[in-house]
Amino acid sequence: MIAMQGIQMDLVSEDRLAKMPPVEKIRFILDEVKSGKILVLEKGLTPEEEATLIEMTMTQIQPDDFAGIEMESYPSQTDSSLIGKLFKKNVVRTRLTVIGPANKLKTLKKDRDMISAIVSNK
Amino acid sequence: MGVIRSFRKNFSNFFKKLFNKKNARIGIYGPPNAGKTTLANRIVRDWTGDAMGSVSHIAHETRRARRREGVTIQSNGGSISLDIIDTPGLATKIDFHEFMEQGMNEAESKRRAKEATEGVIEAVKWLENLDGVILVMDATEDPYTQVNVTVIGNMEARSLPLLIVANKVDLPESSPTTIREAFPQHPMVAISALEGKNIDTFYDEIAKRFG
Numbered sequence: 001m002i003a004m005q006g007i008q009m010d011l012v013s014e015d016r017l018a019k020m021p022p023v024e025k026i027r028f029i030l031d032e033v034k035s036g037k038i039l040v041l042e043k044g045l046t047p048e049e050e051a052t053l054i055e056m057t058m059t060q061i062q063p064d065d066f067a068g069i070e071m072e073s074y075p076s077q078t079d080s081s082l083i084g085k086l087f088k089k090n091v092v093r094t095r096l097t098v099i100g101p102a103n104k105l106k107t108l109k110k111d112r113d114m115i116s117a118i119v120s121n122k
Numbered sequence: 123m124g125v126i127r128s129f130r131k132n133f134s135n136f137f138k139k140l141f142n143k144k145n146a147r148i149g150i151y152g153p154p155n156a157g158k159t160t161l162a163n164r165i166v167r168d169w170t171g172d173a174m175g176s177v178s179h180i181a182h183e184t185r186r187a188r189r190r191e192g193v194t195i196q197s198n199g200g201s202i203s204l205d206i207i208d209t210p211g212l213a214t215k216i217d218f219h220e221f222m223e224q225g226m227n228e229a230e231s232k233r234r235a236k237e238a239t240e241g242v243i244e245a246v247k248w249l250e251n252l253d254g255v256i257l258v259m260d261a262t263e264d265p266y267t268q269v270n271v272t273v274i275g276n277m278e279a280r281s282l283p284l285l286i287v288a289n290k291v292d293l294p295e296s297s298p299t300t301i302r303e304a305f306p307q308h309p310m311v312a313i314s315a316l317e318g319k320n321i322d323t324f325y326d327e328i329a330k331r332f333g
Contacts, residue, residue: 047275054214054272055246058239061216063232068215071268075305076275092279102215110266112304 007038007104007121014043026053030060033069033101038119044073044097053099070105072115073097145192146332147205149248152258153269154181154211154238157289161258161315162188162208168321169193174208180224182238184210187248197322197329204332209248210241212269249276254283254332261288261296261312265304274305283331286310287324292317 010032017025026049032039045053050073057069074095098105098117108116150158162174175188188208195202216238221231249255255277259265277284286305288298291312298312311327313320 047272047279050268050272051246051249051276054212055243057214058216058242061235061239063218063235067217068213071214073268073271075266075271076278092275102217110264112266 005121007036007119009038009040009119011040012042017041017043022049022052025049026056029053029099030056030069033099034060034066036101036104038098038100038105041097041099044076044094046092046094047076066101068102069099070102070107070117071097071099072107072110072117074115075112145203145205146253147207147251148254148256148328148332149207149209149245149252150256150258151209151212151245151249151269151273153260153263153267154213155179156211156258156260156263157315158211158258159184159208161256161287161289161313162190162206164315164318164321165195165206166190166193168325169195174206180221180226182211182213182216182221182234182241184208185234185237185241186210187241187244195325195328197325200329200333202329202333204328207248207252209245210238212242212245212273213238214268216242249273252282254285256285256287256328258287258289258315259301261290261298261301262293265301270305274308284308285327285331287315288312289315292319 020028029039030053053071060066061068076095077093098115100119104119104121106118108118150162152158159175159177166172166174170193174190175184177183187210189205191205193204193206195204216235218231218235221234222228226234255273257270257273259270274284286301286308288301288310290296291298292314302310309327309331311320311324313324
């Protein structure tokens, strides 16, 4: 039997992440990416979670070991209701997001509705 | 129309004085090397005669947020006082090898990388304490970076005002139209922070968005 070599890519459903509290969600993503996996999140992260992920990533960067993450999400869509405006909190509809180790995932091109990326095991 | 606008401004100023409202805190955000500190220096120099920080072609020159309180900008016959926060460049990755490619030695590069990670953390933390954001983009680069998407998403989620600056329009390869088309839901002004091109329009927009 020939053993396959390559990079593991996990397609994470909306339901899987929805069960997790925000802190656990960020921890899960970072642990998986640090272990070398590429994650494709069906529904992505909220902008606040993205900011927290960036912050947590910075605490994990180690020279010669982990340089950070490549993350690509489509611009989120905001539903601004009257209640949202009143409480200064809008409902944000998140969209598909790809996250991987910076040394393995590289975005080639991105626009509003298309992400092109290259995955390499160098 | 002008009478109504003038009435609204006077009414708003009256209430600000009445309740001693603090200056709006405006963060200057963007990816590394977009020209944030050049713009911060331009604003502070134009209105206070001072400067805010040093600039460099090597990324992550600003590694600590700098705050300048009470910068009063005059525009269209009115004035607005702001606290300006020049934040370190946001990034999702920081590789010290990139600093070595710019001629730094290994120890220096690792130290700069470490400080840069701390700067990013500080910039993210500031996001929760602002009244508005000036998001600086390099008009010669692709605007759909994750940093831009995340900052815009955070401002939209909090219903806070955002002004996009398409910087470096003095360069022939700049394309501010690409930025406008990428984020059409937000106001955008095309400038050269370095040369001061279109800077008066920028101040008018600041007064309009954050006043």
